Amino acid sequence: MKKFFLSLFCQAAVLAGIASGPQLELAHREIDLGVFDADSVQSAQFSVRNTGTDTLHIFRVHTDCRCTRPSGYDHTVAPGDSTTICISYNGAGHSPGRIRQAVRLRTNAPEPYITCYITGQIRRPDRR
Numbered sequence: 001m002k003k004f005f006l007s008l009f010c011q012a013a014v015l016a017g018i019a020s021g022p023q024l025e026l027a028h029r030e031i032d033l034g035v036f037d038a039d040s041v042q043s044a045q046f047s048v049r050n051t052g053t054d055t056l057h058i059f060r061v062h063t064d065c066r067c068t069r070p071s072g073y074d075h076t077v078a079p080g081d082s083t084t085i086c087i088s089y090n091g092a093g094h095s096p097g098r099i100r101q102a103v104r105l106r107t108n109a110p111e112p113y114i115t116c117y118i119t120g121q122i123r124r125p126d127r128r
Contacts, residue, residue: 024051024107037123037125042091044086050077096123
């Protein structure tokens with residue numbers, strides 16, 4: 001009987017440990033920028049919420065190329081709070097067609113590396 005209660009206590013402690021700490025929640029994992037001209041700059045905003053019990057630290061936001069840049073976000077997010085990561089995409093010099101750029105977040109959440117995407121379509125120039 002003692003082993004049963006000890007086992008039950010250990011399982012409850014493990015489950016409580018899983019629920020505590022910072023928990024990252026994204027409103028969207030992919031944002032579509034739509035159709036746009038190659039010489040324009042498009043923006044997207046990823047909403048990051050901390051649904052955990054400890055402070056969420058965003059150590060780094062990394063993108064695939066220099067055409068995609070992150071800005072304007074809080075590096076620490078208190079439990080229950082949120083921040084917005086602004087991403088700008090500069091299509092200058094890019095060929096017409098579909099784009100899909102990765103935005104990678106490194107945090108102290110249980111899943112420390114999260115990948116989001118911005119997608120869109122660069123319009124072909126009108127030929128006259």
